[in-house]
Structure formats: structure tokens, C-alpha cells
Amino acid sequence: MTKLTGADMVLEALEREHVELIFGYPGGANLPIYQHLPEHPKLKHILVRHEQGAAHMADGYARASGRPGVVLATSGPGALNLVTGLCTAYMDSVPMIAITGQVNSAQVGLDAFQESDVIGATSSVTKHSYLVTSIDQLPRVIHEAFHIATTGRPGPVLIDICKDVQLAEADRVTPERLDIPGYQPNGHVQLDRARQAAEALAKAERPVILAGHGVLLSHAEPQLRELAEKAGAPVGTTLLGIGAFPVSHPLSLHMTGFMGTGWCLKAVQNADVLMMVGMRVDDRVTARLADFAPKVKTFIHVDIDGSEMGKNVRPHIELVADARQALEAVLPHVGSLEEGRGRWLAQIDAWREEHPLRYTRSNGHLQPQDVLIDMYRRCRNEAVVVADVGQNQIWAALWWNYDRPGLFLNSGGAGTMGFALPAAIGAKFGRPELPVWCVAGEGGFVMTAQELSVAVEHQLDIKIVLLNNLSLGMVRQFQDDFYGGVRSQVDLTHMPEFVKLAEAYGLPAVRVDKLSDVGPAMDAAERTQGPFLIDFRIDPEANVYPIVPLGKGLNDFWEAPEHD
Amino acid sequence: MTDQERVRILSVEVLNGSNTLSKVSGLIRRRGFHVRSISVGPSREPGRSRMTLTVDSGHAGADQVRKQLERLVEVVAVEDLTGYEVHSRELIVARVAASEVGGLLERGARVLDAGPGGTTIEFAGEDKDVGDFVDELMRHGILDVVRSGPVVMRRTA
Numbered sequence: 001m002t003k004l005t006g007a008d009m010v011l012e013a014l015e016r017e018h019v020e021l022i023f024g025y026p027g028g029a030n031l032p033i034y035q036h037l038p039e040h041p042k043l044k045h046i047l048v049r050h051e052q053g054a055a056h057m058a059d060g061y062a063r064a065s066g067r068p069g070v071v072l073a074t075s076g077p078g079a080l081n082l083v084t085g086l087c088t089a090y091m092d093s094v095p096m097i098a099i100t101g102q103v104n105s106a107q108v109g110l111d112a113f114q115e116s117d118v119i120g121a122t123s124s125v126t127k128h129s130y131l132v133t134s135i136d137q138l139p140r141v142i143h144e145a146f147h148i149a150t151t152g153r154p155g156p157v158l159i160d161i162c163k164d165v166q167l168a169e170a171d172r173v174t175p176e177r178l179d180i181p182g183y184q185p186n187g188h189v190q191l192d193r194a195r196q197a198a199e200a201l202a203k204a205e206r207p208v209i210l211a212g213h214g215v216l217l218s219h220a221e222p223q224l225r226e227l228a229e230k231a232g233a234p235v236g237t238t239l240l241g242i243g244a245f246p247v248s249h250p251l252s253l254h255m256t257g258f259m260g261t262g263w264c265l266k267a268v269q270n271a272d273v274l275m276m277v278g279m280r281v282d283d284r285v286t287a288r289l290a291d292f293a294p295k296v297k298t299f300i301h302v303d304i305d306g307s308e309m310g311k312n313v314r315p316h317i318e319l320v321a322d323a324r325q326a327l328e329a330v331l332p333h334v335g336s337l338e339e340g341r342g343r344w345l346a347q348i349d350a351w352r353e354e355h356p357l358r359y360t361r362s363n364g365h366l367q368p369q370d371v372l373i374d375m376y377r378r379c380r381n382e383a384v385v386v387a388d389v390g391q392n393q394i395w396a397a398l399w400w401n402y403d404r405p406g407l408f409l410n411s412g413g414a415g416t417m418g419f420a421l422p423a424a425i426g427a428k429f430g431r432p433e434l435p436v437w438c439v440a441g442e443g444g445f446v447m448t449a450q451e452l453s454v455a456v457e458h459q460l461d462i463k464i465v466l467l468n469n470l471s472l473g474m475v476r477q478f479q480d481d482f483y484g485g486v487r488s489q490v491d492l493t494h495m496p497e498f499v500k501l502a503e504a505y506g507l508p509a510v511r512v513d514k515l516s517d518v519g520p521a522m523d524a525a526e527r528t529q530g531p532f533l534i535d536f537r538i539d540p541e542a543n544v545y546p547i548v549p550l551g552k553g554l555n556d557f558w559e560a561p562e563h564d
Numbered sequence: 565m566t567d568q569e570r571v572r573i574l575s576v577e578v579l580n581g582s583n584t585l586s587k588v589s590g591l592i593r594r595r596g597f598h599v600r601s602i603s604v605g606p607s608r609e610p611g612r613s614r615m616t617l618t619v620d621s622g623h624a625g626a627d628q629v630r631k632q633l634e635r636l637v638e639v640v641a642v643e644d645l646t647g648y649e650v651h652s653r654e655l656i657v658a659r660v661a662a663s664e665v666g667g668l669l670e671r672g673a674r675v676l677d678a679g680p681g682g683t684t685i686e687f688a689g690e691d692k693d694v695g696d697f698v699d700e701l702m703r704h705g706i707l708d709v710v711r712s713g714p715v716v717m718r719r720t721a
Contacts, residue, residue: 119583120586123583123586123587123590124590124594127637128637129583131582131583148637180637181579181640182578182579182636182637182638182639182640183637305635306631306634307628307631307632307634307635309631310625310627310628311624311625311628311631314625
């Protein structure tokens, strides 16, 4: 029987799991794996410039491709640099495998050079984790890790492998059948509850369906659309659920939550039956919980993670199951409506007229919406948009009509600044056939800007749209509106000249200050093969609307001021 | 929700592993729950242990304690024993001054050793007995006391 080193076992196992890409950074504790990496040409390695970038790239790759992202880092600071990226993936249920080197097993706990308790540091931001101290554990652990990361509610799994294990030798072993007694990921649809859900929808006068990331993860968009049309129920999505239902569909309410559209919030607050599919019903969706959906008689909650049931909102009907399976079970029982939805849908149309998305265009400044509308006109539904966190994220969410799944990626749960650029790089590797647009504010962008090197090295066709308002815009808006107008530590006028920064990294860039220059700059970006950056100097006072004031209920949303 | 309603008694079967206890305790801390007692020992199955947890769910729904524990891969099964007829036994070991032993022996305590530093006694019993015994102990000069925390099993008869 052939003897293999632990390092080879890791790489062989990755091949067996059909891994194509690894985002990583070498260091002392993972050098055996890097030594053998060239012997595995099927595994393409992307050398990042910081481990946080690796985690976000793997995350973007996973979100875009549907396959688990793989990260490789060394021990101690290398592994700890992954924490933010793991948290981002964990909060948004993204499948990821993080392999970290660890000091020799005999040194664990002795504060050896570059030792850290990575398992301890990451236990709250991983779905599961393993410390591998013996080569015998390796094949089973890697096989289990992929299974756990990709099934049920997906999430990141960390494998911490001692260096002596990587160097040890053992016979090649193919992992046996999975046996994880504490892991039963798949709920099964209780048919009587599915029938109850269908009946509740049919009897409703004012039904609303809200769809989250779980719909996208289970590819339940067709079933959701069929259910909405059959039940005559309008559909709003969470920020992470964007793409689960076509925004241009007549039944679309667009986005819900405390920065959702006015007509969606009105619908939620007046609904008598609310079906929530593949979502956590978190505070960003409910705003003040006591005021959330006060007229609802029947809450229906569908989620694959049973712990989400009743965590924030206590449902009357719960379906602990994969979103697609649950909707498929509900659909046959949705019969003819007791009465039409005409009045309810007309009311929603009236709210849509009454509370439109709008923005100022008369103050002489370039507005972020001008940029996004131009982008949308060019891309329609043939590009992936990866947003950072803050005002740019909400503008990018609201000012596009996402009609297909997988076209809008963002850090919804963790709200991680610095996500967009590395995630866009990962997304481009995951969906090379589609243009990828990275939308970021200047604050978030500089948190991971070093990954521009990766975009240039691989000549990735990524268009970087900086919505530069010379401040931490969302924080500034909150300070203005909710913290007494005291602008504290939000001024970002002392930032690099981004065109020069881009040039230093080796990519072309332009700066745009006025509306008439938006089109030509976008043209130049589209003509360029490879990365391109546009520094849009937008209105420094531009705000996100609608917005629900902190501590208030969804009814209390503020709208953009009326103007021009 | 009353204080009593927030408290759950859970019997948790876990896989033995270097991270299991820290994962369970970390989860309880992170979710805002409060451990009132925890006891761990080997279970019937090799490679597994049985934890008995008494947990206050804090501001979360009481059923969240079980649901969150069930998410851990190390957790094989969770049985919520709250509200069931159970055997709940706890062991107390205490050291008291020799002059104080009499009343405690009458309540069923047993002497483990005696010396110039005091007399060490043990007492095991059901919840209520333990409570009464602790009340009695408080009236004596306790030099030291150790409690195991309850171990709980559903009654079948």
C-alpha cells in the first residue's frame, strides 16, 4: 500500500471533493502542504495578500458558484486573520472550508511560536471545527467537513492540522461512509403543516410572503414564484434574499426590512398572513419587534434550521425543512382563492405610488443613484454585483431590478466592511462568464484594498465602482439623524488619491465628479479587459432612504425628502 | 415568562472530544443563557458522555436552549426533562466542626472522615432533600462544601 504524507492526504482529499480553487497564504505551519501543492495541478491556488482577503474570496466564490470555498492559512496570526471572513460566511450561511496549520501536536498549549487556540477563537463563527492531532483522523475529518459545510444550513467548517500530522506518513485510506451521529441536517416536511400553511394563505385577505437567503441556497425560486402567483401573494425579500423573486414581477414588493421599500413595509405591517421562507427574521427585518407585523393572524415560518423557529418571532405554523421541499409540499394544497386579491394588490399599488424610491437630482452633486442606474442600464441581469457594507450596499440593493438569483452578493448578517473587493474576486473565479461589478464606499474599500494585486495578477475582469463621499457615510447618516447631529470621527477626506492608488497596483482608473462623465467612464471600464476602477465623487450628504429610525417600528419609516 | 419557566433541565448526550465541553459552555454563554448547574459523566455508549444541565434561558425563549444545543455536531441527543416526573439526585460533601455533626447525621448524612480539622460528611438525595439538607448545613459552622450538581433521569414508574 502506498504511503502518503499528511500534506498529500489533505491535497488528495481536496481533489476527491472536486475542489478547483484554494485561496491561501503560506507560513511556517502549513509549509508541508505548500511543498506538495505543485504535485496537484488540478488544485489552482490563488495567493492572496492578507488572509482576510482569502476568506472573503472563498466566500464570494461560494456564493457565486454554489460550491464550497476553500481557504488555506498558517497558524497563529494567519489563522486569526480569517476570523472576520469566517464570521461573515457563518452569519450568511455560506459553505466554506478553512484549513489552518497548527504547531506540532506536542507543542499545543505550550505557547509555541505562532501558536494560537484557533478552535477556541473561531468556535462561535464556525458551523463546526476540528483539531487534527493524528494522521489517522485526516481522511475522515476532511470528508466530514465538506459534508457538514455544504448540507443542511451551510456554513464554514475549520480544520486545524498540526504540522507534525502534515509531515507524518500513513497508508492511503479512502474515507468510509459518513457516520456523524450528532448531525442530522435535513428536516423533513410535515405534510399536515404544509397543508395548514396552504390553507392559511388561501384564506388570507392580505397575504405577504417574505423570502430570504434560504430560498437562494435551495434554488427554490421557481417554487416561490409559482406559490406567489397561485396564492396571489406579493413577495418581498430580505437583503440577502434579493434575487429570490424577480423585482420586476408585478407581485414584487422588492426589499423588506428597516431600509426596505415603503410599499413593502406597508404590506408587511398590514398583512393578515405572513409567510417567511428561508430567513432568520432578524432585527434588521423586524425593526422594533413589538411593532412588527401587528395585524398578522398567522405567521408561517419555513427554515431548515429549527433553532430559528421562535427565536425572534413565534410562528403559528412552522416548517423545519429545506425551502424548496417545503414549498413543493405546500403548492399542491393551494387551491382556488376564496376571494380574489384585487383589492389587496390595488392597495399595494397605491402604496407603491405613494411611497416611491426617489432621490434628489438638483443640488449639483453627482448622486449614487445616477451611477447605479447607469450601471443597471448597461448590465440588466447579466452581471454579478458585489457590494460592500454601508450606504453603497443599500443603494446597490434598492436601485437595481434583480430578476435572477445569484446576481447580488453582500455581507448581510455580519455587515463586514472590506467584503466587496475580495468577494468580487472570488465571484469572478466562481462565475467567469459574467461581468462582475464591485460596488464599495471608500471606507470599506481601503480595508482590503491590498487584494487589488490579486485582481491585477490574474487580470480579472472586475469593474470597481467607488461611491466616494469622503466619509463613513452610513455612520455619518446615523449620527446626523439619531445621535444628535454630532459628526464624530467619520471624516475620510484624508484618503489616498484612488486613481493613483490603482495605478500603483497596476490597473487603470478614472475619477468622475459630474453626471456627464458617468457614461464615458463606464464605457472605458467596459472596454477594458481586466480590472478597472472608477472613483465616483458623490454627494457627501447623500442619504439612504427609506430608513426606519433606530428603536422604531416598520410603520415609522422615513422617506427621502420631496424635491425637484 | 416567570423565572421558573425560563429554567430548563436538559439531559444531553455528547460525543467525547477535547472541544465538547468548551463548545457547549461557549454556546450557552454566547446565546445569553445562564448555567445553574452542570454535571458530566460517561454514558452507556462508549465514546459518549451524559451532561445534565440546568440552564436559565435568559431573554431568549426557553425552547431555544434545546434548539441551539441540537445544532452542535458534538451533541447527539437532547432530552428536555423540564416538567416531567424525574429522579434528580445530588451529592454534597461538606466539612463541618465536629460539634456540629449530630443534627446532620440525623438527616441522613454519612461521615467520611473525622480529624482535628473537622468532620467530613456526605449527603445524597433528591432535590427537596438536598435543599433541606443545605438549609440545615447553613445553620452549622461549614468549613467547606462541594456539590455535584443534580443528575436527572426520567421516572418510568
